Amino acid sequence: MRLSYWIKERRNPQTGTYWVPYGQLTAAEARRRESTLYGDNKMHRYRSMKAYLAALKLLREQGERVTNTYLTQHPVGEAKP
Numbered sequence: 657m658r659l660s661y662w663i664k665e666r667r668n669p670q671t672g673t674y675w676v677p678y679g680q681l682t683a684a685e686a687r688r689r690e691s692t693l694y695g696d697n698k699m700h701r702y703r704s705m706k707a708y709l710a711a712l713k714l715l716r717e718q719g720e721r722v723t724n725t726y727l728t729q730h731p732v733g734e735a736k737p
Contacts, residue, residue: 658682658683659680659681659682660680660681660682660683660686660701660702660703661678661679661680661701661702661703661704661705661707661708662677662678662679662680662681662686662689662699662700662701662702663675663676663677663678663699663700663702663708663711663712663715664676664678664689664690664697664698664699664700665697665698665699665700666695666696666697667695667696667697667698668694668695669694669695672721673720673721674720674721674722674723675712675715675720675721675722675723676722676723677708677712677722677724678699679708683701686699686701687699
């Protein structure tokens, strides 16, 4: 099982676009988080923590909304339930 780092781009017609960092997931876990009943989700894969953290930094510098809700519950490097 190979883990990559993932950031979800969430597009909601009512609230706009925001980004959700997920940390490490398998490709199957990422696909499950991409499905939605409303709006649109796109999962972006990063093969290294360095690239993942650089992408998050760039998003924040560009003024994008980045929510930390998921990482508050599942910090990078910790096992997920």
